[in-house]
Amino acid sequence: MDCKEFSNLLDAYMDGALPDADARRMRDHAAECEACAALLSLRQDCRRMDGEIQVPDSFSSSWRQAIREEKEMEEKPQKVFYWKKWAAVAAALVFVVGGTLASRDGLPSRRAIDSNASSYSSFREQALSDPSSTSYKAMGADSMTNAAYDRAYSAMEAAEEEAVDYAQDTNDAGAQTEKIIRSASFNVKTADYDADLQKIQDLAADMGGRVEYLTTSGDASSGQTRSASLTLRIPARRLDEFLTGAQGVGTITGMTQQMEDVSDSYYDTQTRLKTQQEKLARLQDMMASAQDVSDLIEIESAIADAQYYIDRYTGTLKSYDSRVDFSTVRVFVRETKVTETKEVSLGERILTGIGDSFREFGWFLEDMVIFLASALPWIIALTAVGFAVVLIIRARKNRKNKKEKKVQEQ
């Protein structure tokens, strides 16, 4: 064997992979060749070094302890993470469900109101054509002083006051009849809506009254409950008869009657009217005999004042008369659906309940989708902010960990 062969077989010799004969030849060569012996010695020393290694007990225990601590660290954040995950899920549920429930009233309705419905347009027409408004001309009176005007006006004012006081003091029940304004209102529930509505109007006509205002709402063809609101003017002397007759129409609920004694106000106004009329007559006489242009102007002004008050008091008296002679009756008619009741079995009730729940749940899901769509800008904004916060926290954590690792290595 030469050194080259020895060198080539050395690996196999060290691994114990050589046949015995070759191994012996290797040993024989090493005994003769110092260089090869040195190589062999070196290889053997390497193996010996590894063989002498003993694992310290401290290492055995320390790596096990380190693994245990690592395991606990892995579990701890994950538990927290799980808790955080479920908390986030719960918060999201509360947001979505709570937000949907809270905002349901504000969400677009399933039925849009039809503002062109006939009941609304008729209501608007009635309001616009209300004949009960009265206007008076505003008369501005000059305040120029004039001896004749002042004397005549002062005298007329004094006379007017005397007339009012006289009317209040005498209180003569025989010369002045009571002025009572009566009014009433009641609600009617009816299953026969059309017929009963007509009955009320016919009854009013029979009593010599009239329908001053009528508005209806609801659409029978689409299953909506119909209702009507009427303002009737019934002759006061036949009001009780009317109210009795109305008892037979549908089911009356919530009837009220009112009486207002306006006698004092009425006769006050009457007296004032009379005074103004007399004043007007005197002023017209004064005008006929007036010489001066300035007197004429002042008397004209005073006449205008008097005319203004005459118009006003006349209107007031007319209104009183109208309300006294004709009582105002407000009627509200509401259609009710006739339902036949029958015994419902437990099974049917359960099925109905389940059906209702599914329907309600379906509506809830619809509302939730609408809510989420409406809240989308907020969700996007909050998600972006949350993401940024998480990134910042993670970056800080990583920096801290790197710092600690560096310190440990040093």
Next chain:
Amino acid sequence: MEIPLFSKKKKAERFERLAAESERQVYSVCFHMMGSREDAQDCAQEAMLRAFRAFDTFRQDASFSTWITRIAMNVCTDALRKRRDAVSLDALREDQGFDVPDAAPTAYARLEEKERLRLLREGLSLLPPDMRQMIVLRDMQGKSYEEIGEILELPLGTVKSRVSRAREKLSVILKKSSELFSSPSV
């Protein structure tokens, strides 16, 4: 693939069982690479921890021992890279050459075993990490070239040439150091 929470405990138990079998292998590699008990223990513990953290990715296409030895080697080379004595290694590398095929450390062989082992340890510490790996795995632990290729993820040819160069280098170092040791003091 993440192991769900309920099997984390089983993961730790399985790892500990496998790691216990490779405990000596890991410590031995770290001791030979680092040259001191303290550094060896630190690196070996770090290797165990890294292996535990990466246990989820252990694909079982290599043996656990091969896999954890690779991790231990990486830990040691990382640690050695940071050590200052790498500077002196570079200087030594330049001084010595590889062109002395018959630089057998004959003087080394004449020394007492104790002295030889001491010089061997010193010589090993003077080798650059990539050469040191070869001596440790092939000559000290007796790993086959194929196994070394699996551990270091190197082709077989590269492993063989690196082992050869590492041996030559170590021989030169030991020749020089043993001649220095053997020469009578003036």
